[in-house]
Amino acid sequence: MAHFEPPMIQENEMGWGPSNVPEKFKDMPYQPFAKGDRLGKVSDWTGATYQDKRHLGKYASAFGGGGSQYAYYHEEDESSFQLVDTQKVQKPVYQRNRRMFQQNKQRRERERKQQQQQANNMQVLSKTQKSRERDRQRLLRKWQKQFGRQQENRQKTPLKHRDASVQVRETWDVVEELDFPRMSKLTLPDISEGEDLLKCGSMEYYDKSYDRVSTKNERPLKRINRIFHKVTTTDDPIIRQLAKSKGNVFATDAILATLMCCTRSTYSWDIIVQRVGKKLFFDKRDDSEFDLLTVSETAIEPPQDEVGSINSPRNLALEATFINHNFSQQVLKMGEEKYSFDQPNPFIQEDEESQVASVGYRYKKFSLGNDIELIVRCEHDAVMYGVSGEKQFVNIKTLNEWDPRCSGGVDWRSRLDNQRGAVLATELKNNSCKLAKWTVCSLLAGSDHLKFGYVSRNHLKDTANHVILGTQQFKPTEFANQINLNMDNGWGILRCIIDICLKLKEGKYLIMKDPNKPMVRIYDIPDNTFETDEEDESSEEDTTDDSEDDEAEK
Numbered sequence: 001m002a003h004f005e006p007p008m009i010q011e012n013e014m015g016w017g018p019s020n021v022p023e024k025f026k027d028m029p030y031q032p033f034a035k036g037d038r039l040g041k042v043s044d045w046t047g048a049t050y051q052d053k054r055h056l057g058k059y060a061s062a063f064g065g066g067g068s069q070y071a072y073y074h075e076e077d078e079s080s081f082q083l084v085d086t087q088k089v090q091k092p093v094y095q096r097n098r099r100m101f102q103q104n105k106q107r108r109e110r111e112r113k114q115q116q117q118q119a120n121n122m123q124v125l126s127k128t129q130k131s132r133e134r135d136r137q138r139l140l141r142k143w144q145k146q147f148g149r150q151q152e153n154r155q156k157t158p159l160k161h162r163d164a165s166v167q168v169r170e171t172w173d174v175v176e177e178l179d180f181p182r183m184s185k186l187t188l189p190d191i192s193e194g195e196d197l198l199k200c201g202s203m204e205y206y207d208k209s210y211d212r213v214s215t216k217n218e219r220p221l222k223r224i225n226r227i228f229h230k231v232t233t234t235d236d237p238i239i240r241q242l243a244k245s246k247g248n249v250f251a252t253d254a255i256l257a258t259l260m261c262c263t264r265s266t267y268s269w270d271i272i273v274q275r276v277g278k279k280l281f282f283d284k285r286d287d288s289e290f291d292l293l294t295v296s297e298t299a300i301e302p303p304q305d306e307v308g309s310i311n312s313p314r315n316l317a318l319e320a321t322f323i324n325h326n327f328s329q330q331v332l333k334m335g336e337e338k339y340s341f342d343q344p345n346p347f348i349q350e351d352e353e354s355q356v357a358s359v360g361y362r363y364k365k366f367s368l369g370n371d372i373e374l375i376v377r378c379e380h381d382a383v384m385y386g387v388s389g390e391k392q393f394v395n396i397k398t399l400n401e402w403d404p405r406c407s408g409g410v411d412w413r414s415r416l417d418n419q420r421g422a423v424l425a426t427e428l429k430n431n432s433c434k435l436a437k438w439t440v441c442s443l444l445a446g447s448d449h450l451k452f453g454y455v456s457r458n459h460l461k462d463t464a465n466h467v468i469l470g471t472q473q474f475k476p477t478e479f480a481n482q483i484n485l486n487m488d489n490g491w492g493i494l495r496c497i498i499d500i501c502l503k504l505k506e507g508k509y510l511i512m513k514d515p516n517k518p519m520v521r522i523y524d525i526p527d528n529t530f531e532t533d534e535e536d537e538s539s540e541e542d543t544t545d546d547s548e549d550d551e552a553e554k
Contacts, residue, residue, distance in 0.1 A: 020245070024345060032465075034538055043176060050450035051436060052390075071437075072104070073250045073419040077096065080407065109418065115295040139554055143443070153443050155546075160436065161515070161516055162267065162268060162305075162515040162516055163268070163382070163515060164268045164270075164512065164514075164515045165267075165268040165269050165270045165288065165289070165513075165515075166270050166285070166510070166512065166514065168290070168512070168523065169525075171526070172510070172523040172524065172525050173523065173524045174521050174522070174523055174524075175500075175504060175509070175522050175523070175524050176500050176521070176522040177391055177519060177520075177521050177522075178496070178497075178519065178520045178521075178522075179519045180262075180263045180516060180518035180519065180520075181518070182490065182491050183262070183263055183496070183520070184263050185489075186207075186489060186492030186493050186495075186496050187486075187488045187489055187491075187492040188368065188369075188488060188491035188492040188494075188495045189488045189491075191366060191367075191368065191488075191491045192366065192367065193446060194365060194366045194376075194444070194446070195364060195366075196362055196363070196364055197242060197246065197341055197363045197364065197365055197375070198238060198242075198342075198343060198362075198363040199341035199343060199360065199362055199363075200238065200341050200342075200343040200344060200346055200361040200363075201341055201343075201344070201345040201359050201360040201361045202338045202339065202340035202341065202344075202345065202358070202359070202360065203338065203339050203340075203358045203359065203360045203380060203381070203382050203383050203393075204332040204333055204334060204336070204338055204339075204358040204382055204383075205332065205333045205336065205337065205338075205339070205382065205383055205384060205385075206331060206332060206333075206382045206383070206384040206394055206396070206451070207331055207332060207333050210331045210386070210453075210468070210471050211471055211473070212470070213468055213470055213471060214416075214417050214469070214470055215412070215414075215416050215417050215470065217412050218467045218468060218469050219467065219468045220465070220466070220467055220468070221323065221326055221327060221330065221353050221455055221465075221467060221468055222326060222330050223328040224325070224326050224481070225355070226325075226329055226355055226356065226357040227352055227356050227357060228325055228357050228359075229347040229356070229359075230291045231344075231347055232252070232283045232284050232286075232375075233250050233251055233252055233255070233281050233282055233283050234250075234274070234281050234283050236346070236377060237346055238346050238377070239363070239364055239375065239377065242363065242375055243279060243281075243375075246365065246373065246375065247279075247365060247373040247374065247375035248278055248280065248369075248371075248373055248377050249280045249282075249372060249373065249374045249375070249498055250279070250280070250281050250282070250374075250376075251281075251282035251374070251376055251377075252282075252376065252377045253376055253377065253378045253379060253440075253441045253444045253445060254284075254290070254291070254437070254441065255271055255282045255283075255284060256282075256376060256440070256444065256494060257270065257437035257438075257440040257441050257444075258290075258437060259271070259282075259486075259493060259494055259497060260440050260490030260491070260493055260494055261433055261436040261437050261440060261485075261490065262493065262513060262520055263489075263493070263518075264298065264432050264433040264436050265297070265433045265513055266297050266298055266302070266433070267294055267297055267313070267513070267515070268512065268513050268514065269290065269509065269512070269513050270285065270288065270290075270510055270512040270513070271283070271284060271290075271325075271510070271511045271512075272284065272285060272508065272509070272510055272530065273501050273508070273509040273510070273511060273522075274507075274508050274509075275501060275502070275504060275505075275506050275507060275508075275509070276478070276506065277506070278502075280498060280501055280502065285530050286530070287530075289314070289317070291321070292314075292317040292318065292320075292321050292533050293317055293320040293434060294313070294317055294431070294433065294434055294518070295313070295316035295317060295319075295320050295325055295400070295402065295431070296316070296402075296406070296430045296431065296432060297430075297431060297433050298431065298433055299429065299430035299431075300429075301406065303316055305404070310461065310463050311402060311403060311406075313360065315463070316402060319400065319402070319463050320398070320400050323398050323400045323455050323466060324397060324398040327356055327396070327398045327453045327455060327468065328357070328358075328381050328382075328396040328397070328398070329358065330468075331382075331396060331451075331453065331471075332358055332382055338358075339360075339383045339391065341360055341361075345361070346358070346361075358382055359379055359380070359381065359392070359400055360379065360380040360383075361377055361378070361379060362377075362378040362379075362380070362445055362446070363375065363376070363377055363378075364376050364378055364444070364445075364446075368491065368495050368498070369495075370492070370493070370499075372498060374494075374498075376444060378441065378444045378445035378446075379395075379441070379445060379488070380393040380394065380445055380447055381394060381395050381396040382394045382396060385408065386408075386448075392448035392449060393445070393446070393447045393448050393449075394447060394448065394449045394450075394451055395438065395441065395442045395445070395447045395449070395450050395451070395476075396451045396453070397438045397450070397451070397452055397453070398452070398453045398454075398455050399427050399431070399452055399453070399454055399455070400455045400456065400457075400466070401456035401469075402457060402460075403460055404449035410422060410423055410426045412454060412456050412469055413456070413469065416454060416469050416470050417470070420472065422453070424472070428483055432483070435439075435483060436483060436485050437440045438450065438455070439476055439479055439480050439485055440485070440487075440490060441549075442476040443476050443477070443480065443487065447476055448475070449473050449474070449475060449476075450473070450474050450475070450476050450479055451471060451472070451473050451474075452471065452472045452473075452474075453468060453470075453471050453472070454468070454469045454470045454472070455467070455468055455469065456469055497511065497522075500522065501522070504524075507524065507527060508525050508526070508527050509522055509523060509525060510522070510523040510525050510529075522551075
């Protein structure tokens with residue numbers, strides 16, 4: 001009979017599988033596997049058998065690794081291998097710009113859906129609504145074209161370097177440099193409203209009928225031949241008299257406003273400082289353009305200085321000054337009752353009394369601490385009756401439109417009545433420095449109201465004829481908050497400049513804004529600088545008559 005020998009069976013009490021390795025498999029690597037693992041092909045050199053994502057994990061091991069015990073690895077070849085060609089493999093033509101193609105395709109699909117939605121909406125609209133919708137679409141396309149044209153002009157016309165307000169000579173030494181970021185952090189809080197030392201001049205009453213002017217019932221701007229006195233500090237006889245007994249720093253409201261709002265300025269300007277003993281006098285140069293009003297100074301695209309252009313910065317400044325002078329007198333009740341202060345206007349001569357513009361002067365004293373007593377000449381333009389019949393002081397200023405295409409595309413005639421906030425926001429962006437200086441002057445004088453007039457050209461190329469499109473009124477303190485004007489920072493800047501000048505030796509100095517950098521420099525200049533031999537000591541008045549208006553009209 002055949003002999004049967006049963007094989008030796010190993011029993012694993014701890015789990016499944018052999019408890020010890022047979023002798024013939026002793027030196028072979030062992031790859032763990034589970035009962036649920038599926039067996040695939042022995043080898044697959046193409047790598048394309050299981051491309052379907054649904055079967056990616058079909059033959060994956062439950063233990064992970066995927067057969068790493070039997071992976072081929074040649075140590076010598078791997079250690080000596082070095083990649084030589086690092087150039088990226090160029091994609092075929094059909095695979096290039098695939099993402100951009102997909103984005104354009106999605107954008108076109110969105111536009112197609114929007115047009116389809118608009119067409120569906122148009123079907124249910126009435127005839128009037130369809131007309132309005134077509135007008136809106138036409139206006140939207142017009143704005144898109146204008147925006148694209150502005151972008152092209154911005155790229156084609158680079159900004160030119162601006163010229164300084166005065167030519168700096170080689171003999172002038174720089175004694176101090178103040179950059180705007182450092183000046184914007186200065187503060188001097190708790191400055192009182194000031195003490196009235198003297199009141200001079202007479203003012204006319206505001207005509208409230210101009211509050212009803214709109215784009216539908218516009219009024220032409222008239223030419224008012226009146227004299228505006230723009231007397232500097234040291235030529236003011238009242239300040240000369242006060243300097244003998246009171247104060248140690250003297251200036252006008254326009255000069256202080258320029259210094260306090262210097263961090264908003266872009267164009268170059270200059271102010272003369274004279275230290276006499278322990279006193280400081282802030283003056284403007286006799287032949288400077290300090291009193292001209294800037295136009296679109298802080299705009300993204302300020303007007304370019306082109307030869308012979310009516311929209312050059314200087315021609316626009318002459319036009320804005322001409323408009324401001326005439327508007328501030330046209331809106332008054334001329335020839336009627338006047339409100340007069342205790343003292344008469346100190347700058348009026350005998351033959352000018354009926355030709356002088358309406359103005360009231362306040363000479364005020366401010367205490368800035370550290371024994372600094374500041375005396376300022378402030379101005380009011382008119383008076384008006386309040387709700388309870390009380391008299392209120394008003395400062396009247398003018399905003400002018402010169403080209404809607406260069407002011408952010410805001411057309412005053414179509415948007416001033418319904419969207420006055422948008423028009424004012426554009427002016428705040430384009431004329432931030434000018435509006436801030438007007439507000440500072442009103443706050444220094446203690447005016448009750450600040451009134452703005454909106455004046456536009458009759459035609460884009462006509463700089464002599466203008467129309468009044470509307471007016472707007474603010475309280476100076478509320479308007480200062482609206483334009484983010486911090487008076488504590490303004491007083492801090494002024495106090496810093498005063499402290500620097502008081503530490504200098506006696507003499508004459510020049511404060512000038514750099515024309516191309518956000519910086520103010522203080523120069524030490526000779527005492528006879530900016531003085532002419534034809535200067536007459538008996539003439540202590542610097543009057544600005546209608547010569548600027550004539551030049552602007554030409």
